Amino acid sequence: MTSPQFARNSENFCYRHPDRQSFVLCQRCLRTICPECQTQAAVGVICPECMRDQQKSQTPAQVKAQRRWSRGSASAVVSRERPVVTYSIIAVTVLVYLTQMIPNSPVREGLAFFAPFLYPQLTGTFQPWRLLTSLLVHDNFLHLALNMLAVWMIGRSLEPLLGHVRFLALYLISGLGGSVAVALLGFGVGVIGASGAVFGLLGALLVIGRHIGANITFIAIILGINLVLGFLPGRNISWQAHVGGLVTGALIGLIFARTRSPRLRGLQILLLCALVAGLGALLLIPLTIYT
Numbered sequence: 001m002t003s004p005q006f007a008r009n010s011e012n013f014c015y016r017h018p019d020r021q022s023f024v025l026c027q028r029c030l031r032t033i034c035p036e037c038q039t040q041a042a043v044g045v046i047c048p049e050c051m052r053d054q055q056k057s058q059t060p061a062q063v064k065a066q067r068r069w070s071r072g073s074a075s076a077v078v079s080r081e082r083p084v085v086t087y088s089i090i091a092v093t094v095l096v097y098l099t100q101m102i103p104n105s106p107v108r109e110g111l112a113f114f115a116p117f118l119y120p121q122l123t124g125t126f127q128p129w130r131l132l133t134s135l136l137v138h139d140n141f142l143h144l145a146l147n148m149l150a151v152w153m154i155g156r157s158l159e160p161l162l163g164h165v166r167f168l169a170l171y172l173i174s175g176l177g178g179s180v181a182v183a184l185l186g187f188g189v190g191v192i193g194a195s196g197a198v199f200g201l202l203g204a205l206l207v208i209g210r211h212i213g214a215n216i217t218f219i220a221i222i223l224g225i226n227l228v229l230g231f232l233p234g235r236n237i238s239w240q241a242h243v244g245g246l247v248t249g250a251l252i253g254l255i256f257a258r259t260r261s262p263r264l265r266g267l268q269i270l271l272l273c274a275l276v277a278g279l280g281a282l283l284l285i286p287l288t289i290y291t
Contacts, residue, residue, distance in 0.1 A: 016047070026050055027218065040157050085164045086155025089171060090148045093194065096136040097144050131179040132172060137192040147194045154201045161208070166256060173276060174200020174249040180279045181244020183286055196241035199226075200249025207253030251275060 014020045014034035022034045026047040038045040046054070138144040151171075159167040178196015202223045209216040227242055252275070259268035 028054075040160070083156045083159035083167075085168045085171075086151060086159050089151055089155070093136050093138070093144065093148060097138055097141075100137065131176055134179065134192050135175040135194045135197055138194075139192060143193060147198055150198045151194065151201070154198070154205060158201060158205055158208075162256060169272060170200060170204050170249065170252050170256075171197045173252060173272065173279075174203070174245045176276070176279055177248025178238075178241035178245035180282050181247075182238060182240045183283055184244075185240040186238065191238040191241055193238075193241070195238065196245030199223075199242045199245035200252070202226075203246040203249030204253030204256070207250050208257055211253075211257040248275070248279070 010018065011032055012021060012023070013032060014022050014037060015031045016037050017034050020034040020036075022032050024033055024035075024038060024045060025031065026033050026045065028046050028050040031047060033045065033047045037047050039048065039051050138147065155167065158170075162170065175194065175197035177200060181196070182191050202219065206216055206219050206223060209219060223246070227239075227246070229237060252272070255268060255271045255275070259265070259271065
C-alpha cells in the first residue's frame with residue numbers, strides 16, 4: 001500500500017512509464033527509470049534518451065575504440081548473464097562475517113590480520129593464506145555493508161564486460177596487491193577488509209572505461225574522494241591497501257584492454273602470472289626489515 005502523497009510524487013515512478021514504480025535514477029539526467037528503460041553504463045544505468053544523446057555525442061575516435069574492443073573479444077561485449085561471481089563474493093563474505101559473531105570464532109582467528117603472521121620472526125608462525133582470506137573478514141557491519149555495496153555496484157557492470165573468470169582474477173589479484181602494499185608500507189600492522197580489492201575494481205574500471213571512450217569523470221571523482229579519506233587522521237583506514245589495490249587493479253585493467261583479442265589470450269594469462277609473481281617477490285623486501 002502506498003500513501004496518496006507517495007502516489008502523487010512523479011519522482012517515484014518511471015518518467016517513460018508513469019504506472020511503474022521505481023527508485024533507480026538515470027546517472028546522467030537523474031530521472032527515475034524502470035527496469036525496461038535501464039541500460040547498464042560503466043557505473044549505474046542510463047535511460048534510453050541519454051543513451052541516444054551519448055551515442056550522438058561520441059567522437060569518431062570513441063566509436064572506433066568501442067568497436068575495436070567489441071571486435072577483439074566476445075567476452076568484452078556486455079552480456080545479459082547474471083554477475084554470479086559478484087553475488088558469490090558477497091555471499092561468502094557475508095557468511096564469514098556471520099561466523100565471526102560466534103564467541104572465540106576460529107574462523108576469525110585463522111583468517112584475519114594477515115601482515116604480522118606473514119613473517120615467522122614476528123609471531124613464530126607462517127600463515128600466507130591470510131594475504132587473501134583477510135579480504136573476507138570485516139570489523140563491523142558498517143564496514144562489511146560499505147564494501148559489499150561497492151562490490152555489487154561495480155560488479156554488476158564490470159563482470160558482464162570482462163567475464164566471470166577475469167572478474168574473479170581481478171578481484172583476487174587486486175586484493176593480493178592491497179595486502180602486499182600493507183606488508184611493505186604498514187610496518188607489520190595487521191589489517192582486515194575487502195577495501196583493497198574494491199579499489200582494484202575501481203582502478204580497472206577507470207582504465208577500461210578510458211580505453212573504450214566511456215565517460216569516466218564520475219568514477220574518477222568517487223575514486224579520488226575515497227582515496228583521500230584514507231589519508232585523513234583518526235579514521236582507522238588502511239590507505240596502503242587502497243593504494244596497492246588501486247595500482248594493481250589499474251595494471252590488470254591495462255592488461256585486459258591491451259590483450260582483448262582471442263589470439264592474445266596466452267599473453268594475457270602470462271602477464272597476469274607475471275604480475276602475481278612480482279607481487280610475491282615484493283613480499284621478500286620486508287624480510288630485510290623484520291630480521
